[in-house]
Amino acid sequence: MELICILCPRGCRMNVEPGGDGQWEVKGNGCSRGKGYAVQEMTCPLRTLTTSVWVEGGTHRLVSAKTDRSIPRDKIMEALKQTKGLKVKAPVNIGDVLVENIAGTGANLVATRKVDKVVLA
Numbered sequence: 001m002e003l004i005c006i007l008c009p010r011g012c013r014m015n016v017e018p019g020g021d022g023q024w025e026v027k028g029n030g031c032s033r034g035k036g037y038a039v040q041e042m043t044c045p046l047r048t049l050t051t052s053v054w055v056e057g058g059t060h061r062l063v064s065a066k067t068d069r070s071i072p073r074d075k076i077m078e079a080l081k082q083t084k085g086l087k088v089k090a091p092v093n094i095g096d097v098l099v100e101n102i103a104g105t106g107a108n109l110v111a112t113r114k115v116d117k118v119v120l121a
Contacts, residue, residue: 046070054085
């Protein structure tokens, strides 16, 4: 299988094939990080989930959010289902945990934007 490494700007084109003893043969990587990336992609691909969450009583209606670490790709849809219809109350600060242990992955969904509370005069 051919993969393009995304860990650095070089974008090495790598060929990855199963080898003996459960190992993977990786060719075309320009560094050891590329080999690790290729093996990770073949065994358990990980992704960072980015999404938006509704905010009640805030200066913005939505707050951007992301997982604080990569989660298994096959858990993305389950994690998104947990965020569907989710509403948080303003104020929201960058780094606030919006969902703990999302989809049982050990990762938290955290705010990546500040949303102040609406002050009525």
